[in-house]
Amino acid sequence: MAIACNVVDRELYTRFEVKRGLRDISGKGVLAGLTRIGEVHSYIIDEGETVPVPGRLIYRGIDIEDLVDGFLRDRRHGFEETIYLLLFGELPNIKELGIFKEQLLEYRTLPSFFVNDMIMKSPSKDIMNVLARSVLSLYSYDEDPDDISIDNILKQSMQLISQLPLLAVYGYQAYAHYHGNTSLFIHSPHKDLGIAENILYMLRPDNKFTPLEAELLDLSLVLHAEHGGGNNSTFTTHVVSSSGTDTYSAIAAAIGSLKGPRHGGANIKVTAMFEDIKENVENWEDEGQVITYLERLVNKEAFDKTGLVYGVGHAVYSVSDPRAVIFKSYVKTLAQEKGLEAEFELFDTVERLAPSIIEKHRKMYKGVSANVDFYSGFVYRMLGIPEELYTPLFAVSRISGWCAHRIEEIVNQGKIIRPAYKSVAPKVTYVPLSQRK
Template sequence: MDKKKEFSLFEVTPEIEHFARLCDQNNGIDKELYTKYEVKRGLRDLNGKGVLAGLTNISDVCAKKLVDGVEVPCAGNLYYRGYNIKDLVKGFLEDKHFGFEEIAYLLLFGELPNEKELGVFHDTLVERRTLPPTFVRDVIMKAPSRDMMISLSRSILNLYSYDDKADDTTIPNVLRQCLNLISEFPMLMVYGYHAYNYRLGEDLFIYAPSQELSTAENILMMLREDRKYTELEAKILDMALVLHMDHGGGNNSTFTTHVVTSSGTDTYSTIAAALASLKGPKHGGANIKVTQMFEDMKKVVKDWKDEDEVRRYLCNLLEKNGFDRKGLIYGMGHAIYSVSDPRADIFKVFVKQLAQEKGCEEEYALYEMVENMAPKVIAEKRKIYKGVNANVDFYSGLVYSMLDLPPALYTPIFAAARIVGWSAHRLEELRNVDKIIRPAYKPLAEHREYVRMEDR
């Protein structure tokens, strides 16, 4: 008898390679057919305008204005429940309090809270900063993943098993579940990170969240062994959470939330699906690519102040001769914004302050140079249908690195903010639309007669 060959589930075998060639051979579609049948790839037209798929009161992204009856690009604005994000940020900064809880209230319930209402909401979130008994030991500590988004998805799906009303999709029950997840998310994120590092041989420390601290402060406190952070660090992380909280109904993960909610499934499955979407490098993982690109740039470019040398590096990126050879300058451009991303504009002011506190002025100056230079280089090298500008991911990676946050948590922090928006959109979908989302795809394969095995 022949000796059975060794086999691994995690190996791409010659048989798999053969099947993959068949997949590639039989799945190709002529790109011109998308134009012929007026298919909006990515559900967007060539000018970046999205296909209308729903209605929302939660947030609005504006990047154009009407001039003499014609839409023209303008400086971008983001509105939460009708309020300009710039005014909201200015408001809580001038009042000298953290913004996460206040803006979460606004997105979930539609109005800005007064002092008493905010106090009740804050207390509601605080009392839910807890996990089921033994959950850390039985779920988070077992088989920890190197990817924190996978760890988070697994933890959230496991929470389903602890909820006696997991499948109840009435508004009060879904709101209860959403508030639980918003409160628990920082713990799931930080504990998952510590659990994985413990498996790698590092010390394990698990700190309970403090009732006195804000969401941003708790993240920093639970993450750091000495529990210490500066006021500016907490303020900037809080701002990052607010700026990432929502971005209209059409972004990939929020649209996923609407699609999955429309099927009638439970809250835990819905949020896990949104996390899977956000995990993608074209969505939530973009700031990691920005950070990696700049790390490569700092090695290749000898003089960070030499504009010609920086320009050559950027040109090499676009020509697929540098970094990951994808032909992209990460952090530049956005599906909607063409003149400016308001989140990046707000971030930039505070990034500079943090750079001064951390002694990273030279690094900040390099980012600023690339921000100004990249749109011109892209315009020279590429045919573009709208303007190109720095998006929020361009600076958020720098912020997180200066906060000494591990890259493994960059996307989870995005998710810790966006879960508020996902929750608001899930509640809105349940309240207004009792119809499953099911778009159309045009079939191209010709109908064929079945051929019996002996005749193939």
């Protein structure tokens, strides 16, 4: 009954011109707001026609390729600098970056007994739930949690950005201990390490990691930090913030959105798909065998039988996802360090062959290409990061974008976000209880 009474005839969406998912028939997002934080660029208009172009991702007016090239050329990590850029709208100078890192370090702690009371005493099998619950609980430790002045929101944002890596790693350690019967390791963050380094330091029993490992994790955090105002979790941040609620509630709501497998959990599906490919393709170097598998995959005969090639295709990008393009060269270097060149070549083969196979079997309004999730799961596995932390690490990165968009929503004092829904339910006459069959 609960299903039958909620089914809406799909034809009605066309009749009433409803933009399902806030997208039009071509897949373009319906314009719902304006932002100065991030831009996702994937096409140009030429003589009235939409022409796909290589994707670009822009943070506060700066192309992601230039941002990444800048800090990697200096042989330093860039996530903290990226957080500053998103929050304050410009790149910091050396002094400003130093002060900002010191402030993040000051906030890189949790209230007394918080780990024991909130994480250890009620370990969850899903770390995203640990993050959401913990963020909501931190409301109780804030002396003025409902103050939505920009200065206070900035303070709350920096605190949550600094605390989320601890919540994620500690949440996983509790899960692994209580649900996996492993030894329990709770390492305090190291004051001389940045966010990416500290995640590896706290996660590993021996605290050890290589410079390349830290560089790749830092790069991943930079690439996932922001993706415009329309992605589901960031739009959730705008919607919830527009009601005037507190920062903790807004960020917990965004975490809930990101938990969904259609949003933050895609790289887990990519990882599982490749495990199936490795089991069912005898010779990874034989393109014919790979093509045969992909044909079966698209025809809903392989893996989870959904017909999806996970990690290939994106709601916005068509020609290329700039995050995947940047990631790929560094992924190859890490694969060589880990002795996994053959597996990297399999990823490269699937990335090259899948778009044409998908296009052959599907009616598409735009092309497809590998997205950032295609390689991120492979990177995390090479880094020894457990699958349970894949989506939480996405949150550790994206919270910087969420906080920037929350501030933007509050600064512009927009109306509460309330799109229209048309009721298509038939009118029904009330029947007294005694007369109901």
